[in-house]
Amino acid sequence: MTHDHDPVLRPTETQISQALNPPAGRIGGDLVVETLAxxxxxxxxxxxxxxALGVIDALRRSDLRYVGLRVENNAGFAADAYGRITGEAAPLLLSTGPGALTSLAALQEAAAASAPVLAISSQVPTAGLGGGRHGYLHELPDQAASFRGVVKSVHVVRAPSQIPSAIAAAWKSALTAPHGPVWVEIPQDVLLAQARLPVVTGVDATPEDLPPRPELTAVAAHLLSNAVRPAVIAGGGVVxxxxSGKLRQLAERLQAPVVTTPGGKGAFPWTHxxxxxxxxxxxxxxxxxxxxDVLLVVGSGLGELSSNYHTFRPKGRVIQIEADLGKLExxxxxxxxxxxARPALQALLETVSRREDPTARERVRDLLARVRERIAAQDLTLEQRVLASVRRALPAGSPSFWDMTILAYWAWSAxxxxGPNRMHSAQGxxxxxxxxxxxxxxxxxxxxRPVLAVSGDGGALYSVAELxxxxxxxxxxxxxxxxDGGYGILREYLTDTFGRTTQAATELTRPDYVALAESFGVPAVRTTPEALESDLAKSLATPGPGVVVLPAVLRMFAPTHLD
Known part of the structure; x- marks a missing residue:
């Protein structure tokens, strides 16, 4: 039996010489930064x-830009957003024990939102692995176990030569659909050990494709082509x-109305x-x-927020396209x-038949009118005015990032x-x-481009160090x-459920945010609902960071679940 082999690229004499004579003074940390580069x-x-000092020292010898934050969880959130905006795996460097564990909430959000974060954590020296034997500072019996239920994959390193391959495997995992956070753990002594390997110059970590099975898209195309009232739910997987472009083409070919989930905001044009x-x-x-009669769900698991708190009961056939296998059905x-989502929508575009439906757009207009009438009947002028002011002040093309606060809950719907990939929140x-x-x-x-962040005063206290x-x-x-003086949404939840709030839990003593921001050298202004648009626009147009504080008590719209 004979086998065909791909041709082997032979190294040049220069490459051989460089490999045999790597720069002096390199350590395991250099292998980390060289692999990332x-x-x-x-x-x-x-x-x-x-x-983690071995990695931090190696950064001096690399061209990588290091952005240090003040709290590990916040560093994780920053890496999450970087990954969402760039589509690249965002490296997150963490230290052992408390430092690593502090990032868990951020990695959970990245996992829920399919954001590619490459977390690289140090570990106690290899002699101390197993827990409790040597009493190292920050020691855990099994540090990686704390992350296995949160991240997409865990990669453990125990020798310098394992570093490039482990990081490459993690990178590939983070960027293979569904995207997500991954974890690499490297002991202190491995990061400090002399690096005898050649300089890492190129690494192949091409993500795997996830195409649909053709017999499934054939059935889906048949159902959609022959539907009487098709509709589409577009989730974060589309973004x-x-x-998004393929989704629009398919919706127009089928004349199918489209609704976007909180994670799928911008996946379909708002005014289409x-x-x-x-x-x-x-x-x-x-x-x-x-x-x-046929509902196409793309890139969504139809979870709590996407199913009107699990009150949604589809009567027709559901077609679900999802990269996360565990979310299917x-x-x-x-x-x-x-x-x-991308290859699946392309496959449908190649196989569906064009539908004509003169009533589809009329039904969309009628639904949106009924929604507006319901909201208008609830005396929520302030909330709508504030949200509209934010929209007008935010430049076209600028992204916005929303904390878990009442205004963000409004933003999910209104x-x-x-555009796609421009509104992000912690709804995952x-x-x-x-x-x-x-x-x-x-x-x-x-x-x-300027970037907008939106928080309540309760959530802001989590992040003030990052000023x-x-x-x-x-x-x-x-x-x-x-x-609004506290945890506003929890105040509403307690009142709605028990008729009153627990003030010690929801009402907060908080700083003067304007004075606090200015103490960091960040310009700040206290505004009103009437001046919000102009104050926000001015801050966004001014280079560098800025803070705008709006004292206001906002309310949520009335519960909207089906009976």
Missing amino acids: GLGASTVFGLPGQH RADA PLSLQSWLEDRYTTEFLQDA SNHPALGIHAD FDAG AGGLGYGFPAALGAAVADPT ATARQHDLNVTWLIVD
Whole structure:
């Protein structure tokens, strides 16, 4: 039996000489930064730590840009946003034990939102692995075990020669659909050990494709082509796959109305005649989607927020395209197609028949009118005015990052993201403190456009330390803090559930945010609902960081679930 082999690229004499005579003084940490650079990374986020000094020292000998934040969780949020904006795996450098564990909430959000984050953590020296034998500072019995239930994959290194391959495998995992955070663990002594390997110059870590099975797309195309009332739910998978253009083509060919989930904001043009916008927390929208005889769900698991808190009960056939295998049919029976959104939509575009439906756009207009009438009847003028002011002040093309606050909950339903990959929130895992540090990561990714962060005063207290980061790196981020005196949404939840709030839990003593920002050297202004648009626009137009504080008590719209 004979085998054909790919031709072997033989190294040149210069390459051989360089490999045999690597620069002196290199250590395991150099293998880390060389591998990252070889994979195409240009920026790393993180914090230094005792066991991670080998990597921090190696950064001096590399061209990688290091952006240090003040809290590991915030560094994780910044890396998350950098990954979302660039589509690259964002390196996050962490130290052992407490430093690593502090990043867990951020990595959970990255996992829920499919953001590619490459977390590289130090570990105690190899002699101390196993826990408790040597009493090292920061020691855990099994550090990697703390992350296995959160990240997409775990890669453990125990010798210098393992570093390039482990990081390359993690990089590939992070960028293979569905994107997600990954974890690499390297002991202190391995990072400090003399590097005898040649300089890492190029690494192949090409992500694997995830195409659909053709027999499944053939059935899906048949169902959609022959549907009477097709509709589409577009989730974050459409945005992550850069498939918004293909979604629009398919919707127009099928004349199928499209609604976007909170994670899929911007996946479909807001003012398109087939756009149902994002009013998923609305009983009229729920009824509309239930009435579809064929419902195409792309890049969404139809979780709590995307199913009107699990009140959605589809009556027709459901076709679900999802890159995360565990989400296929996890909430509703469907024709499940395990695939990345982009190749799956392309396959449907090549096989569906064009439909004519003169009533589709009229039904969309009627639904949106009913939604507007319902909101208008609830005396929520202030909330709508504030959200509209934010939209007008935010330049076209600028991204926005929203913390878990009442204005963000409004934005999930009522805010025009302005395009794909431009509105991001912590709706995946739902932790506080996301908005501002994530906006900093986006500003690092693209310094040519101002970035907006939105927080409540409760969430802002998670992130105030990063005002120092914003100033140190002169990042173009404007931070809008809506100050309502506490955890506003939890105040509403407690009152709605029990008739009263627990004031010790929801009412907060907080700083003068204007004075606090100015103490960091960050310009700040206290505004009003009437002046918000002009104050926000001015801050966004001014290079560098800025803070706008809006004292206001906002309310949520009334519950909109089906009975």
